[in-house]
Structure formats: C-alpha cells, structure tokens
Amino acid sequence: MLSVTTSTRLLLRRRRHLPLAARIRNLSRASSTEISILGQKYEVDGTTNITQSIIAKLPLRLHNQPAHPLGILRSKIESHFHDFVHLSSVHPVVTPAQNFDSLGFPANHPGRSVTDSYYVNKDYMLRTHTSAHEVETFATGQPKWLLTADVYRRDEIDSSHYPVFHQMEGACVFKTDQVAIEEMKTDNARLSRYLGQSNIVIEDIPHISLTNPAQPTHDPAHSELVALNLKLSINSLLLKLFGGGARDAPLQVRWIEAYFPFTSPSFEVEIFYQGKWLEILGCGVVQQLTFDNAGIPNNIGWAFGLGLERIAMILFGIPDIRLFWSTDPRFLSQFSENKITTFKPYSKYPACFKDVSFWIPEARLHENDFCDLVRDAAGDLAEDVKMIDSFTHPKTNSKSVCYRINYRSMDRSLSNEEVNNIQAKVVEQIKDKFGAEIR
Numbered sequence: 038m039l040s041v042t043t044s045t046r047l048l049l050r051r052r053r054h055l056p057l058a059a060r061i062r063n064l065s066r067a068s069s070t071e072i073s074i075l076g077q078k079y080e081v082d083g084t085t086n087i088t089q090s091i092i093a094k095l096p097l098r099l100h101n102q103p104a105h106p107l108g109i110l111r112s113k114i115e116s117h118f119h120d121f122v123h124l125s126s127v128h129p130v131v132t133p134a135q136n137f138d139s140l141g142f143p144a145n146h147p148g149r150s151v152t153d154s155y156y157v158n159k160d161y162m163l164r165t166h167t168s169a170h171e172v173e174t175f176a177t178g179q180p181k182w183l184l185t186a187d188v189y190r191r192d193e194i195d196s197s198h199y200p201v202f203h204q205m206e207g208a209c210v211f212k213t214d215q216v217a218i219e220e221m222k223t224d225n226a227r228l229s230r231y232l233g234q235s236n237i238v239i240e241d242i243p244h245i246s247l248t249n250p251a252q253p254t255h256d257p258a259h260s261e262l263v264a265l266n267l268k269l270s271i272n273s274l275l276l277k278l279f280g281g282g283a284r285d286a287p288l289q290v291r292w293i294e295a296y297f298p299f300t301s302p303s304f305e306v307e308i309f310y311q312g313k314w315l316e317i318l319g320c321g322v323v324q325q326l327t328f329d330n331a332g333i334p335n336n337i338g339w340a341f342g343l344g345l346e347r348i349a350m351i352l353f354g355i356p357d358i359r360l361f362w363s364t365d366p367r368f369l370s371q372f373s374e375n376k377i378t379t380f381k382p383y384s385k386y387p388a389c390f391k392d393v394s395f396w397i398p399e400a401r402l403h404e405n406d407f408c409d410l411v412r413d414a415a416g417d418l419a420e421d422v423k424m425i426d427s428f429t430h431p432k433t434n435s436k437s438v439c440y441r442i443n444y445r446s447m448d449r450s451l452s453n454e455e456v457n458n459i460q461a462k463v464v465e466q467i468k469d470k471f472g473a474e475i476r
Contacts, residue, residue, distance in 0.1 A: 074130060074157065084159040086151050090413045091163070091189060094201045099361060100185045101125055103374045106349045107203050107361060111185050112375060114205060117277050121181040121207065127170055129187060130161050136169040139330050140299040152403040155189045155200075163189035167206035167342060168299055171323075175331035180210045180338075185345070191405040194422040196357045200412065203345040208323065209266070210338035213259060221262050228269035237276050240291035241268070242304075249294045249302040254325045259337055263322050264302055267339035268292065271306055271320060278348065279308055299324050300340065310351060318343035354379045357447060359417045365448040386450050388420065391460045394439040394476040395467055402471060410470060411442060414462040420445040437476055 071078050072087070075095055102108045115123045136142075137149055147153055148165055155163040164170070167186050174182055184206045192198045211217045232239070244264035245251045251260035272290055280288040289309035297303045300321025307314045320341035328336050346358055353372075355361070360368060360380075367383040404424070411419050419442055426439040442463065444456045467473050 072157070075128070077130075079130075079157045079161060082158045084151060084156045086191075086409075087155045087157055087163065088409050088413050090409075090416060091155055091200060094187070094362075095129055097362075098126075098187060100187070100203045100345060104372055105361075105369070106353045106355065106372055107345045109372060109374065109376065110345050110349050110352065111203075111205065113278065113377075114207075114274065115183055117274050118181070118183055118207060121183045121209075122179045124174070124182060124184040125186065127184065127186050129163050129189065130157060131164045131169045132160060133162055135172070136162060136164055136166075139172045139327065140168055141324050141326050142298045146298065152405050153191055155191060165190050167204040168340070171206070171208070171299070171327055171340065172331045175208070175210065175328060175333060178333070181208070183207045191409060193404065194408045194411060194419050196359075196421065197350075199346070199358045199361075200409070202358075204342055205345060206340065206342050208338060208340040209270070210323075210328075210333070210336050211263065213256070213335055213337055218259065218262065221266055225262065225265050225269060228266075228273060232269065232272055232276070235276055236280060236285065236287045237272065238287045238289050239272055240289070242292050242294060244268070245302050246294070249304075252301050252322070252325055255322070255337060260302070260322055263337055263339050264304075267320055267322070267341070268304075270339075271318070271341060275306070275308055275317065278352065279310060295319055295321070297321055299327060315351065317348065352377050356380075356382070357420075359420070360447055362417055363447055367448070386446055386448075388443050388445040389451055389453070389456045390441055390443055391456065391463075392425070392439055392441050393460070393464055393467065394426070394437055395471075395473040396435055396437045396476065398472050402473075406471070407440065407467075410466045411463055414466055415442070415444065415459045418444050418446055418451065418459065439476075 071080050072085070072092070073079075074087075074092060099105050100107045100111050103112065111125070115121070133149065136154075137146065142148065154165050157163070164186070166188055167184050170184055170186070174184060186204060187201055188204050189201055192200050211221055243249070244261045245257060251257045275290055276288055291307050291309075291314070293305045293307065295303045295305040297319060300323055303319070303321035305319050306317050308317055309315075318341050320339065323338050323340050325334075325337075328334055328338075346361060349355060349361070350358065363369070368380075371380060372378060408422055411422055421443045423441050423443075424438055425441045428437045429435070430437075442460070444451055444459065464475060468475065
C-alpha cells in the first residue's frame, strides 16, 4: 500500500476544496500559456483538455500509409467509388461550430462535453468525426466525394477502444430538377441489376417511415429515391469488401433504422460475418440545414460514415486496436499495398497487473480523465483499465475507487522495474492532477 507524508496529506486536503476542473485548468496554465499543434500556436484556457500523448499522434496519419492496413482499406474503398473525389489531408483542428452546430447537433448533446471530446481551448477542438468537414466540402460544389481522416474522442482503454481512430465520410449530391431525378432513377436501375446478379441477401426496411421520416422540406418521392440510391451504393461496397465468390455462402446484409442529428431518414448497416452480426456503418439522407449552410440549398443527397479500424480488425484479423500504431517490423511487414492478408500473431507477451486505490476528490471524476492520465504515463503499454472496487466511508461519506491497470506490450516483454516506474508516474499524476489522496 502506498502512503503519503502528513504534510502532503494536508496539501492534498486543501487542494480537494478546489473543483476538479479548476485544478486541471490551473495545471495547464502553470505548464504553459499556449500549446503547439502541427506547428501552430493556440492559447490555453479553462476548456483545454488535450494531452501530450494525443498531440503526438496528430502528425502520423496512418490512413495515408499505402502498405498499412488502414491505408490498404482506404484504397480499396476509394477504388470502388472511383468516380468520387478523394480527400485525405484535412487539418484535425476545427471549431465547435464546424463539429456540432453546422450539422444540427442539439445544444445538450453529450459529445459536446469536455469529458467526451478533446478541446484545444474554448474556440477550437479536435474533430470527433469526419462530418465536421461536410459543410466546407459541400461548399466546393463537388457532387461526389470521400474524405478520410483521423478523429479524436476521449474514451476508455481496452482492446477495441482508442482515443484516435480513422473514419471515412462519403457523400453524393443531386440537384432536385427533373433531369437529375431521372439520372438518379437510371443509376438505381443499374445498381439494382448488378446486385440482383450477385451473391448477396439483403434484409431491407422501408426507405422512409413514420419513425424514420423524410425531412419536411423534402419531396418524399425524392427522399425515397435518394435513400434507395444510398442503400444500393452501400450494398455494392459491402459486397466488394466482404463478399465471397459464387460458390461461397451469400453475403447477408441487414438495414436498421437509426437516429443521427445530421441525417433523416437514417440507417445503420450490419453484415453477418464469421457467425455473428457486425455493425459496419451509419448513413442517411443529409439534413437540408447542412446544404443550406454550405450555400447549395437546391440539392438533396446522402452521406455515410464508417470507422476504418472496425472494418480492418475484421478483414485483417487484428485482435487489438493498439496494433495499428505499432512500428514493429513483425507487424508492418505482414502487409503490402492493395492486398488483404490475415494478421499472424508473432508472440503473446505476459500481462502485468497493477492496482491503485485513491479517495476521489469532492468534484466528480470522470473515468475518461483517469484513462487520459494513464495514457500520458504509459502510452500504448496500457492494455486495459478497469474499476474493480469502490468504497464509501460510512461516517464521512467520502468515496474511494480502485482501478486495475493491465500493462502489456504488443511487441516485447516488460520488466517489473519498467512497469513499477510507469505505475509510480500514474500515482504521482493522480495526486498532482486530481488532488486525490492515495489509499
């Protein structure tokens, strides 16, 4: 059990009277009045919660590496939508207005919270989705485009979650005049013939319904045609990514009603793969507000967004999301441009568990705050973090928690000394950043 000196306890007790957010802001100000992101300086303020471990990821852009699983998958999707404009080098810092307001996110949406998103300061943040660039991209007048980028969300630590991941946004825009509507009908007929001759079984739902309606400003007939074009386009993409040959079992796809602030009607798409249903992407008919904000009001269209890691983990058989960030030749040498190959584990190194218990401060401590602290101290050596116990003192009503951190490298064995040093940094950060008292 770790202990602290009496004088340190007194200091911690005094600091606990400060709200948690204020203590973190004070730490940021004490460290620096500005931060540098991709060569640009930004002022630090009370909203700043971006960490150095996240800033270090910003230049890497794994999706632009052609022989990396994410780059291979990106190229495969782009080759399917060959007549779309392909964008992949968009700056990750956006305004909250770009990320939320321009897309119709409600003011109380949880994604706006500092516990869920990384803020550079009150005026700038790291994009949480590629949709943050929809308005500016639609404003260029491009009718068909794919945009691939790294996106950032504060999240838990385990084998399938990571604070940086990669999304691809695809969109197709149509005029609402009769000529454009007829062209869409022709395209729908072409795609329907192709899928009708393919080894695929589609479990469909109505294109619009009372629970998944067309937008009030849209002609329902136009909305139906756009939703159909979206479904046919996505079904053909899934067939390319997951479909087998004529002798294989047919690819099973099912469509599900969904809700997204920036589309209506909205859908999620699942495939039956290796014995279970897997969610692949979300999509829908773009909200008219987005087109209005982009300065192209007389248009209608669809958009989809998919996570590259989610699909790459399935296609390449990659078991841990941290592996995408490995620079070990034993990982990288398994992949080559334009080829889907199954990942072969090169070893399984032992885990090392360390527990830490502390009295939580009077202000509420969000688990994402703790996970970010662990990432800054341990980097990708933290395999998962779980709260294994909580205790409320019967007299003081003070609450303590115990977290178990599992340290494991994907590339080498960790020594006890190395892990102990990392754990010591975690403990010191708990005291310094949160003003918490170690039990």
